[in-house]
Amino acid sequence: MIFVWGFMLIPFIAMCFIPFVKMKGKAIAVYSAVSMIAILTSYLAFRGLSGQNFDITLPGSLVSGPVQLHIDALSAWFMLIINFSFLTGGFYGIFYMRTYRSQAKNINLHAILFIILHTSLISLCAIQNSIVFLVAWEFMALSAFLSIIFEHEKIATVRAGINFLIQSHVSILFLTIGFIWVGSHTGSYDFSAIHSYSMTHSGALSLMLFLFFFTGFAIKAGFVPFHTWLPYAHPAAPAHISGIMSGVLIKIGIFGMLRMLLLIEVDYTTVGTIILVMSIISGVYGVMLAILQHNLKKLLAYHSIENIGIIGIGIGLGCIGLGTNNPVLCSLGFAGALLHTLNHSLFKSLLFFTAGNVYQATHTLDIEKLGGLVKKMPQTSILFLIAAIAISGIPPFNGFISEFILYTGLYNWMHNSLIVSLTGIAFTIMALVLIGGLAMMCFTKAFGVVFLGNPRQTFQHEVKEVSFLQLLPLYFIAAIIVFIGMFPGIFLNMLVKPVQLFTGIRQLPFASFQGNGMEALLSVSHASWYLIGIVIFMLGIRKLVLRKRTIEVLPTWNCAYAAPTAKIQYTASSFVKTYSKLFGMIFLIFKKEKEVEGIFPTNAHLETHPYDKIEKWFIDYPTTNLKKFLDRFTFVQNGRLQFYILYGILFIISIISIPLMYDKIIEFFEFLKEL
Amino acid sequence: MLSFIFIIIAATFFTGIIIRTKSIASGRKGPGIFQPIRDVIRLFKKGAVYSETSSFVFRIAPTIYFSSVFVAMLVVPFGSSKGLISFNGDFIFFAYVLGLGKFFSIIGAMDTGSSFEGMGASREALYSMFAEPAFFILMGSLALMTGHTSFQEIFSTLHLGSSITYALAVLAAFVFLMIAMIENSRMPIDDPKTHLELTMVHEVMILDNSGFDLGLILTAGYLKFAVYGAIIFNLFSGSISYGYAIPLFFIMQAFLAIVVGLIESFMARSRMNHNAQFIVVLSSVAILIFFGALLVSGKFI
Numbered sequence: 001m002i003f004v005w006g007f008m009l010i011p012f013i014a015m016c017f018i019p020f021v022k023m024k025g026k027a028i029a030v031y032s033a034v035s036m037i038a039i040l041t042s043y044l045a046f047r048g049l050s051g052q053n054f055d056i057t058l059p060g061s062l063v064s065g066p067v068q069l070h071i072d073a074l075s076a077w078f079m080l081i082i083n084f085s086f087l088t089g090g091f092y093g094i095f096y097m098r099t100y101r102s103q104a105k106n107i108n109l110h111a112i113l114f115i116i117l118h119t120s121l122i123s124l125c126a127i128q129n130s131i132v133f134l135v136a137w138e139f140m141a142l143s144a145f146l147s148i149i150f151e152h153e154k155i156a157t158v159r160a161g162i163n164f165l166i167q168s169h170v171s172i173l174f175l176t177i178g179f180i181w182v183g184s185h186t187g188s189y190d191f192s193a194i195h196s197y198s199m200t201h202s203g204a205l206s207l208m209l210f211l212f213f214f215t216g217f218a219i220k221a222g223f224v225p226f227h228t229w230l231p232y233a234h235p236a237a238p239a240h241i242s243g244i245m246s247g248v249l250i251k252i253g254i255f256g257m258l259r260m261l262l263l264i265e266v267d268y269t270t271v272g273t274i275i276l277v278m279s280i281i282s283g284v285y286g287v288m289l290a291i292l293q294h295n296l297k298k299l300l301a302y303h304s305i306e307n308i309g310i311i312g313i314g315i316g317l318g319c320i321g322l323g324t325n326n327p328v329l330c331s332l333g334f335a336g337a338l339l340h341t342l343n344h345s346l347f348k349s350l351l352f353f354t355a356g357n358v359y360q361a362t363h364t365l366d367i368e369k370l371g372g373l374v375k376k377m378p379q380t381s382i383l384f385l386i387a388a389i390a391i392s393g394i395p396p397f398n399g400f401i402s403e404f405i406l407y408t409g410l411y412n413w414m415h416n417s418l419i420v421s422l423t424g425i426a427f428t429i430m431a432l433v434l435i436g437g438l439a440m441m442c443f444t445k446a447f448g449v450v451f452l453g454n455p456r457q458t459f460q461h462e463v464k465e466v467s468f469l470q471l472l473p474l475y476f477i478a479a480i481i482v483f484i485g486m487f488p489g490i491f492l493n494m495l496v497k498p499v500q501l502f503t504g505i506r507q508l509p510f511a512s513f514q515g516n517g518m519e520a521l522l523s524v525s526h527a528s529w530y531l532i533g534i535v536i537f538m539l540g541i542r543k544l545v546l547r548k549r550t551i552e553v554l555p556t557w558n559c560a561y562a563a564p565t566a567k568i569q570y571t572a573s574s575f576v577k578t579y580s581k582l583f584g585m586i587f588l589i590f591k592k593e594k595e596v597e598g599i600f601p602t603n604a605h606l607e608t609h610p611y612d613k614i615e616k617w618f619i620d621y622p623t624t625n626l627k628k629f630l631d632r633f634t635f636v637q638n639g640r641l642q643f644y645i646l647y648g649i650l651f652i653i654s655i656i657s658i659p660l661m662y663d664k665i666i667e668f669f670e671f672l673k674e675l
Numbered sequence: 676m677l678s679f680i681f682i683i684i685a686a687t688f689f690t691g692i693i694i695r696t697k698s699i700a701s702g703r704k705g706p707g708i709f710q711p712i713r714d715v716i717r718l719f720k721k722g723a724v725y726s727e728t729s730s731f732v733f734r735i736a737p738t739i740y741f742s743s744v745f746v747a748m749l750v751v752p753f754g755s756s757k758g759l760i761s762f763n764g765d766f767i768f769f770a771y772v773l774g775l776g777k778f779f780s781i782i783g784a785m786d787t788g789s790s791f792e793g794m795g796a797s798r799e800a801l802y803s804m805f806a807e808p809a810f811f812i813l814m815g816s817l818a819l820m821t822g823h824t825s826f827q828e829i830f831s832t833l834h835l836g837s838s839i840t841y842a843l844a845v846l847a848a849f850v851f852l853m854i855a856m857i858e859n860s861r862m863p864i865d866d867p868k869t870h871l872e873l874t875m876v877h878e879v880m881i882l883d884n885s886g887f888d889l890g891l892i893l894t895a896g897y898l899k900f901a902v903y904g905a906i907i908f909n910l911f912s913g914s915i916s917y918g919y920a921i922p923l924f925f926i927m928q929a930f931l932a933i934v935v936g937l938i939e940s941f942m943a944r945s946r947m948n949h950n951a952q953f954i955v956v957l958s959s960v961a962i963l964i965f966f967g968a969l970l971v972s973g974k975f976i
């Protein structure tokens with residue numbers, strides 16, 4: 001009980017303090033609140049990971065009934081990820097927000113929202129009551145929305161925020177329908193009711209119920225085609241919020257899916273296939289569009305969609321493993337998904353934070369205007385490089401480990417399956433490989449264009465590295481990225497309990513990640529050590545050899561062209577030109593072009609804006625039509641006060657009279673039937 | 676361990692034989708087969724010139740590229756003798772560790788701020804992305820046929836019995852050879868002897884490298900050929916005794932080098948925009964092999 005009180009009181013006290021103290025005090029208040037909550041909940045989470053569940057029942061209210069709090073290994077894993085992201089993101093955010101210190105009120109709100117976001121995300125992992133869950137979910141959505149629109153004087157930011165708000169509420173709508181469905185059938189809003197409902201009802205109904213929850217959570221997680229809010233919300237938000245959003249906010253959707261899988265008894269093979277197909281589409285589509293983006297944060301946002309796809313592939317494989325009673329596939333699938341959730345939260349928040357550094361130094365995120373930052377911001381560049389290698393799934397960093405687990409699962413599945421699933425496996429492998437290759441292309445582009453070469457534009461202000469304290473959390477994240485790559489065994493051991501929850505659904509035998517074709521997961525780290533050892537050895541030799549040699553620094557080879565400028569460099573668009581031509585039919589690229597013509601040519605220009613084809617057909621087309629239809633009812637909104645009062649009265653009358661007249665209406669229908 | 680030594684030995688003459696074959700095919704006498712090694716040794720003795728645009732990335736990129744190829748080489752087995760690194764799914768590591776090298780060679784090229792090198796980098800990124808699915812599907816089909824997932828186990832249990840397996844092995848050898856050509860930026864994709872920057876892929880990426888760094892890049896290229904040669908050898912070697920296997924290995928490497936030389940002599944480089952299609956064809960062949968593997972393992976119902 002003391003934990004619950006502490007958990008509720010700490011944020012409350014901090015929130016009361018924040019408006020009344022100076023800037024430094026606010027920072028301390030926010031950070032101490034976040035770290036206290038983090039310590040408190042991490043303690044419970046570590047206990048959960050070691051198998052000691054935390055259970056408590058609060059009295060609740062008349063509406064919700066008793067509220068169960070339950071922290072098992074799955075909640076614990078996500079709570080730890082959330083806490084880590086908030087600790088690093090909060091620390092980074094304190095220094096990132098220093099530029100805005102003149103906007104005291106805005107900062108107050110932002111600080112309070114930061115705490116609310118943290119507490120709501122943590123509590124979502126523990127709450128076992130539908131109504132309270134929805135309230136916490138709403139808290140999370142609203143605080144995220146308000147955090148996104150921090151720079152609300154920009155119209156694009158507000159638009160992005162509202163886009164997020166609407167889509168969040170569509171997600172809430174689906175969840176609400178799912179919860180009410182269960183609530184109306186069982187009369188209880190406890191999560192255990194979902195389980196008992198699915199046990200007593202036929203497979204098709206459970207599947208429908210699961211799909212409702214899946215859709216709701218998929219919107220939050222950003223599965224294609226529900227991904228369209230991500231590319232707007234991420235660039236609009238301040239860097240630390242983008243990092244946290246991509247790192248943990250969208251992961252709460254993944255958490256929701258996993259939780260529902262534990263609760264709802266469905267045909268796991270079907271569900272797994274659905275998730276797998278959607279994830280493959282998300283993964284490939286996300287990265288394909290990421291390559292085209294010119295805005296660094298938008299590019300990273302599309303990569304979040306891709307990585308959600310990879311996580312989803314893991315969940316899909318795990319479900320299929322459950323459905324086919326294949327313990328190896330099941331454990332590897334879920335382990336890959338859970339580990340990739342952690343990995344993605346690490347490297348993606350690192351990427352967003354470094355992008356934030358770039359934005360602070362140059363005031364732009366348009367990668368076509370950047371270049372050569374490695375000389376001015378060497379530390380940011382190295383951090384970005386580490387994260388870029390990790391996200392491309394290349395050894396020796398953490399991204400490779402989780403992808404390797406998924407590959408191992410896939411190749412294991414291959415040995416005992418037949419033609420249909422084998423074709424599926426082949427496609428999944430191809431998709432994973434393609435995602436890896438495309439991600440590499442995307443990040444060589446991003447790193448090469450933003451940090452390498454010559455500056456493409458001269459800035460009026462000095463471009464300089466951010467302060468060391470701001471870089472400190474980034475170094476910490478980078479260290480963990482390397483650490484997971486080197487010692488994956490530690491993290492795999494932590495994953496044993498969460499994975500056992502899933503294998504336990506069907507009582508599949510799974511004790512640890514050893515034997516049964518899984519021993520490779522540990523030796524893969526030896527290979528990474530070899531790799532790092534050889535790289536260091538070769539660098540040493542190189543240094544030794546070059547010590548006595550003459551080293552000159554001369555201009556780049558330009559075919560003897562005498563006056564090279566920064567403009568002759570390959571740009572981001574030219575880097576992906578061949579690619580975008582090749583896959584032209586998938587993309588929608590708006591082009592504004594004025595060609596060079598005449599004997600004395602005047603200015604020519606070319607502008608391209610990549611757009612999302614799925615957004616066009618799935619979001620824009622329906623909304624424009626809906627708008628057209630609803631435009632016919634604009635006469636209702638005529639702006640006269642009398643009418644609004646009239647509407648109010650009509651509403652109240654109908655609310656009161658319809659129940660009263662219910663019997664009469666029934667009688668009327670009976671009468672009609674008799675006729 | 677054996678593979679490690681033999682691949683290094685094979686790497687010393689592989690490229691030399693290619694060059695010799697090409698010169699004989701074009702009616703010249705040509706340099707000795709150890710000329711490429713002499714070139715590299717000469718480069719190792721030289722100083723270096725760096726572009727003033729470049730940063731530390733450009734300086735470490737060749738070393739990491741070389742190291743990645745070197746580590747990939749450690750994974751490859753020799754017949755039934757394991758490579759230094761061997762575990763289930765090591766071929767995944769093999770492909771991804773080569774990816775690390777590519778990543779660095781691409782950003783190394785971008786670091787010079789040159790228009791040419793960016794062009795090469797862009798092409799390299801695109802082509803290597805396309806070549807990878809073929810490799811994974813191919814290895815997947817071999818894994819399916821043998822029931823194992825590490826290079827050594829796959830190759831030592833791969834029995835070429837029926838005519839269909841021979842057909843599959845030939846197709847697989849073709850795909851591996853083509854992947855080797857793509858990875859090394861050779862003929863149908865790229866022409867190492869072209870003199871125009873605009874038409875190069877790999878050569879243009881290393882325009883600014885010199886001295887020790889260039890030597891490392893060239894050595895990595897030689898090693899890569901020998902590595903793929905060793906994989907193709909493993910495809911056919913099965914579990915024959917070392918007395919036969921060792922000479923066969925070198926004969927096979929020499930034979931492959933001659934084949935590569937002949938391909939390069941009698942084939943024109945395809946147009947840049949046809950390259951992508953060509954590489955996708957490789958994936959299709961790999962899928963063909965996959966269905967063949969299904970047929971062999973009796974899972975085609």
